[in-house]
Structure formats: C-alpha cells, structure tokens
Amino acid sequence: MNRHQTPTLAVEVVNGAMGRFLRVQPRSEDVNGGCAAQGAHDGGVCVSKHGYLSAVFLFNQCSFPKQQYKRVLNCNESMSKSFLLVGGSSDIARHLAALLLDDNHQVTLLARDGERVNELVDRGAHFIEGDALDETVVQAAVAHASGLSEQGLAGMAHLVGSIALRPPHATKVEDFEAVIQTNLVSAFVALKTAGKAMLKAGTGRMVFTSSVAGSYGLTNHEAIAAAKGGIEAMVRAAASTYAGRGLRVNVVAPGLTETRLGATVLRSDAIREASVGMIPLKRINEPEEVAQSMHWLLTGAPDNFTGQVMHLDGGMSALRG
Numbered sequence: 001m002n003r004h005q006t007p008t009l010a011v012e013v014v015n016g017a018m019g020r021f022l023r024v025q026p027r028s029e030d031v032n033g034g035c036a037a038q039g040a041h042d043g044g045v046c047v048s049k050h051g052y053l054s055a056v057f058l059f060n061q062c063s064f065p066k067q068q069y070k071r072v073l074n075c076n077e078s079m080s081k082s083f084l085l086v087g088g089s090s091d092i093a094r095h096l097a098a099l100l101l102d103d104n105h106q107v108t109l110l111a112r113d114g115e116r117v118n119e120l121v122d123r124g125a126h127f128i129e130g131d132a133l134d135e136t137v138v139q140a141a142v143a144h145a146s147g148l149s150e151q152g153l154a155g156m157a158h159l160v161g162s163i164a165l166r167p168p169h170a171t172k173v174e175d176f177e178a179v180i181q182t183n184l185v186s187a188f189v190a191l192k193t194a195g196k197a198m199l200k201a202g203t204g205r206m207v208f209t210s211s212v213a214g215s216y217g218l219t220n221h222e223a224i225a226a227a228k229g230g231i232e233a234m235v236r237a238a239a240s241t242y243a244g245r246g247l248r249v250n251v252v253a254p255g256l257t258e259t260r261l262g263a264t265v266l267r268s269d270a271i272r273e274a275s276v277g278m279i280p281l282k283r284i285n286e287p288e289e290v291a292q293s294m295h296w297l298l299t300g301a302p303d304n305f306t307g308q309v310m311h312l313d314g315g316m317s318a319l320r321g
Contacts (some may be wrong), residue, residue, distance in 0.1 A: 082106040082149035083298060084141055086132050086190045087160035089116040091259040092209070095291035096157060097125055103299065105154075108145040110138065132160045132186040138193045152201040155298040156194035158208045160186045161261060165220045176223045183227035184234070191238055195247060203246040207297045208235055210253035212313040228253070232309050239307030248306040252293050255313030257285035280315035 083100050085093045088109025097120050100107045108126040109117050121127050128144060130137030146153040162182040164175055187208055198204025213221040214228035232251055239249040256265060256279075266272045266284070276282055293312055297305075311317045 080104055080106060080149060081151060081154035081299075082108070082145050083155045083157070084108045084110065084145040084153060084194065086110045086138065086141070086156065086158045086186070088127070089113040090159045090161070090261075091287045092254075092257070092290045092294070093157070093159040094120060095288050096159070096294050098123075099291060099295045100298075101125060106145070106148040108141060108148070110141040132158075133181060133189065135189050135193065138189050142193050142197050146197050151203075153194060153197045153204060155205040155207070156190060156198075157294050157298060158187050158190045158206070160190075161209060161211075162224075163261060163264060164223050165265065166223075167220050168222050171223060176226075179223040180227050180230070183224070184230045187231050188234065191234065191249075195238070195242065198247050199242070199245055201246075205248045205298050205301075206238075206250075207294045208249075208251040209294075210251045210309060212253060212255040212311070212317050214253055215309070215311070216313075216317045235309070236307045243306060248301070248303070250297050250301070250306060250308045250310065252290060252297070252310045252312060253317070254285050254290045255279060255317075257287055257290055259287050279313070285312060 083105055085097055085107065087093055088097065089111035093109070093111075094117065097107045097109060097117075101120065101123050106126070107120070107124075108128060109120065110128045110130060110132060111117060112129065112131060114121075114127055114129055117125065117127055126144065126148070128137070128141045130141070132138060142153060142156075145156075160182060162179055164171065164179050166175075191206065191208075194204070194206055198206075208231050210231050211224060211228040212218070213225045214232050218225070232253070235249050235251045238247075242249065272284075276284060290312055293310055297310070
C-alpha cells in the first residue's frame with residue numbers, strides 16, 4: 001500500500017434515528033494525518049499520522065447536522081486530545097511528546113529542567129516546572145492539561161526514574177528510600193491525581209515506566225527492583241480498581257536503553273558488551289522505541305488492554321539466548 005496516497009473510502013448506507021446515513025471507512029492510511037472526505041454528503045474519516053484510525057464520522061444524507069458534527073472535517077482540531085507527561089524532560093518523554101505533537105494533540109510537560117524541552121515548547125507543548133513528588137504541583141499540571149481540551153485529560157504518562165546499583169550491604173537506608181520516593185511514590189502521586197481527573201470524564205489512559213529489573217533478577221539492582229516491581233503491582237491493582245469506570249492503566253518495562261540514565265549503567269565498553277550479551281536480540285533499546293510503545297498505549301491500544309506489563313527488553317525477561 002502506498003502510505004502517501006489519499007485514503008479511499010468504503011461507503012455504506014445505514015438507517016439511523018436521524019435518517020439515512022453513510023458510514024465511511026478507510027481502505028488505506030494517510031501518513032500525513034488529517035481528514036479525507038468526499039464532502040458533507042459522502043462523509044469523512046480521520047486517520048492519525050501514525051496510521052491509527054482516529055474516528056469514523058456519520059453524515060446525514062440529506063443535511064449536515066452541524067450542531068452535532070461541527071467542524072468535524074477539520075480533523076486536526078476536532079480530534080485533538082490532551083496528554084500530560086510527568087517527567088517530561090527525560091529522553092523517552094521528549095520522543096513521546098514529539099509523537100503526540102505530530103498527531104496534533106495538546107501536550108503538557110511537567111519537569112524540573114525547562115531547557116531540555118525548549119524545542120517542544122516551540123512546537124506548542126506546555127511546560128510546567130516542578131517536582132513530581134510535590135502533589136500540589138502535580139495537581140496544577142493535571143488541572144492545566146485537563147483545561148486544554150473539552151474532553152479533559154485523555155492520557156498521562158509517568159516517566160520519572162532514577163537508579164542506584166549497589167548490593168544491599170553497601171546501600172544506605174536513605175539511598176534506598178530515595179529510589180523508592182523518586183520512582184514509586186511519584187508514580188502513586190501521578191496515579192492518584194490524574195486518575196481523579198479522568199474519573200470525572202469517565203475515560204482516560206495512564207502509562208507508567210518500569211524496568212526489566214522489575215521481573216528479572218539482576219545483580220545489585222535491589223533498590224530499583226523494589227521500586228519498579230512496586231509500580232508493576234500498583235498498575236495491576238489500579239487497572240482492576242478502575243476497569244469498570246473507563247480508565248485503562250498499563251506499564252512499559254524497558255531493558256537497557258540509550259538514555260542519560262542508561263549511560264550511568266553503560267559506563268564502559270566492557271560493561272556494555274556484557275550487558276548486550278545478556279539480551280537475546282543482542283542490542284540495546286533506542287529511546288524512540290520505548291516512546292512508540294507508550295504512544296500506542298495512550299492512543300492506539302484496544303479498549304480491553306489494561307493491567308498489562310509491556311516488556312521491551314529484547315526478550316531478556318522471557319527468553320534465554
């Protein structure tokens with residue numbers, strides 16, 4: 001299929017409460033996103049830049065019900081949703097924000113380092129400076145993001161993380177607690193605050209960040225394993241709690257990734273070689289790959305996909321090779 005061609009439309013006449021309608025469905029994708037339409041009497045379909053079907057619209061065969069489908073042919077505006085990225089200056093968060101902006105969504109970045117997101121702000125992203133552990137700041141970020149769309153807050157991704165690699169006998173209790181606070185407690189603050197806003201709307205998606213260490217025993221990873229394992233358990237419980245109220249909660253568990261945080265682990269060629277040797281696919285993640293997974297969970301995953309840990313680790317957590 002030529003991904004650059006205008007979508008062709010399959011049209012079906014349907015009898016509805018408001019009269020006869022034409023149901024329009026795509027036969028191909030539009031790589032540039034937006035709406036393909038044959039006019040108000042023939043209908044239109046919206047396809048996102050990344051190939052996901054955004055919506056199918058029904059138009060009255062005799063007249064266009066403007067009060068219900070107002071400006072529907074301007075897909076970029078009518079289908080725009082609002083997303084909040086907590087830890088928005090991380091390498092993965094910046095790639096995720098770019099994907100969401102490509103789809104013409106509203107993006108709010110909560111982070112401490114504004115300089116790292118200047119390019120995204122220039123593209124239209126909103127920046128809120130603050131600490132993800134400060135509940136008041138997170139509440140303000142959620143309120144801001146919720147106000148950017150009539151639909152409220154459509155999705156939240158938590159991308160806050162730290163790592164400390166020491167055996168337990170050499171780890172100070174305060175250092176262990178710091179890892180738990182940064183990773184797990186900040187995730188709970190985001191879950192609590194974003195979840196409350198989404199419950200009002202009756203819908204929403206949340207994605208959290210774990211690690212291969214959450215399910216695979218790695219030497220000297222006790223602190224981060226406890227934090228990330230806690231996130232995975234929390235996500236499963238939250239998915240159950242909110243399943244009947246329209247919320248979908250999932251987590252991505254990457255292996256080693258080429259990020260600033262990953263560089264603290266891959267600090268020598270010998271360590272890099274040994275690390276790659278543990279991975280069945282024999283390579284390290286790129287941050288874009290993790291961002292693409294989170295983007296799918298926020299915008300393209302089926303509605304019945306919840307409570308899942310998506311492992312993106314080259315098979316490390318499930319295979320031997």
